[in-house]
Amino acid sequence: MNLILFGPPAAGKGTQAKRLVEQRGMVQLSTGDMLRAAIASGSELGQRVKAIMERGDLVTDEVVIALIEERLPETQAAGGAIFDGFPRTVPQARALDDMMAWSANRIDVVVRLKVDDDSLLARVAKRFEEQGRTDDNPDSFKVRLDAYNRNTAPLLPYYEGQGKLVEVDGMGSIDAVAQAIDAALAR
């Protein structure tokens, strides 16, 4: 099974993806994690994306599509991929559909985590204090939320049109959200 965890920044996608990896042996493909690893390694790519990410803007479609393409083969061997933070634009979603089709594969389900803006702001303020992730500062977070609303939310009708969208209340505890996701996947 291949699934997309969809939702605004700080909705809990990464937390839930890691749990699914542990429980189901799937592979998490987080473009955010890949980009942060590139920055930490000091690679040429990392140097190119550092300022963009710190501002909260999206990096280019080509960059993230290439990162995903490189990792797709291993997900098939593992029995499935969890896409976390990708796709974030309609061109990324189209590219993903094409890449999956090349290997006679497809996205099975898109789980939308619904969290209201006030809760997102509260979560990210707490995470900024605890973890100091540079793009969690209030100005960058506003840019990230705007990018979500402008570029990423339009994917909802795209996946709804494909009949793949399921909505999950992302406001509960980590365990409650996990249970709701499992129930959605069992349908």
Ligand code: ADP
């Ligand atoms: P969150 O979902 O909490 O915002 P991520 O770790 O998914 O965090 O993303 C952090 C940043 O990495 C984004 O703000 C953006 O700059 C960059 N990024 C990650 N994934 C993508 C993507 N698919 N397309 C463009 N930029 C991305």
